[in-house]
Amino acid sequence: MGVQDDRLPRRTRDDAGAVRSGILALHRTTGLPVVFGGAVSGGAHDRLHITELVGTTTDSLDGLVVRHGNGLGGKAMAMARPVWVSNYPTSASISHDYDKPVSREGLLSILAVPIVVRRRVRGVLYGALREPLSLADRVIGSAIQTARDLEQDLAVQDRADEALARSRPDTTTARWEEVRAVHAELRALAEQVDDVTTRDRLREASLRLAAAGLSEPNTAPRPILSPRELDVLSYVALGCTNAETADHLGLMPETIKSYLRSAMRKLDSRTRLEAVNTARRTGLLP
Structure with missing residues (x-):
């Protein structure tokens, strides 16, 4: 795998990390x-x-910069859709700006799939063979699905970043309500992604946001709630009913009741309000 370049902008570095996961998934699913x-x-x-x-034998492609519209990847970027060729050197459908590095690696049949989020191309996934063969529909379909999954994860991460950017703790009640709404949104977003690393990052961000609401550092052990128990309590803290919480989290109302009862028991609380207050006092909720 390549090495992350810290000279790139933060968003580009974050996207590169997501692409890294996509490349591994592409290798695994397509073969x-x-x-x-x-x-x-x-x-x-x-x-x-x-x-x-993954799978390269030379360094000819490592660090290569592909410009919009140039070569196979540049064409995929310009069209915002997958493109592929079965014999790269003789293809008349692309420009040949990168023939030298591609030739050094010995690639002939190549697929390029753009990662498009909010109508913006954020990256490109390539797959290749060293023989001039047509790629199977199954392989192309798997590559496209890998890109779609990656697009969903990046879109969720974008929403989480935007939510965090809106949450600047303030002493006014209105601003704290916004912080609490953002916290609940982060918890819900975490459950929408399949990537474990991204999900853990979102959960960790929500915990940091909750701890920011403490007037002084909390040194006492915090009650241990499961992720779902904390998800439910986050919406209960906003005044949501069980039905509304179920709608936000995509669960059944009876499931919400079960999680809430369990959270109340762990927080040694008899009422919903008491559970919320205990969670806030211990830094589990903002």
Whole structure:
């Protein structure tokens, strides 16, 4: 795998990390011998930085910068849809700006799938063979699905980043209600992603947000609630009914009741309000 370049903007580095997961998934699901890709950096002219590689035998592609519209990946970026060729050197459907590095690696049949989030190309996943063969529909379909899954995770991460950006703790009641709403949103977003690393990051962000509401550091052991118990309590703290909480979290109302009872027991609380107050006092909720 390539090495993350700290000189790139933070968002590009974050996207590169997501692409890294996508490359590994692409290699696993398609069985293609060579897979690679990278994130797109913004600016006047978008450019793709190839940083993630599996199965390559040379360094010709590592660090390659692909410009919008140029080559197979640049075409995928410009069209915002997958493109592929079965014999790269003789293909008349693409420009040949990158023939030299592609030739050094010996790639002939190549697929490029863009990662598109909110109509913006954020990266490109490539898969390749060293023979001039047509790629099977199953392989192309798996590659496209891998990109779609990655797009969903990036979209959720974007929403989480935006939610955190809106949450600047303030002493006014209105601002604290916004912080609490953001906290609940982060908890709910975490359950929408399949990527374990992203889900853990969202949960950790929600815990940091909750701890920020303490007037002084909490040194006492915090009650241990399961992620779902804390998800439920986050919406209960906003004044949501069981039915409303179930709607937010995609669960049945009876399931919400069960999680809430369990959380109240662990917090040694007899009422919903008492449970919320205890959770806030111990830094589990903002």
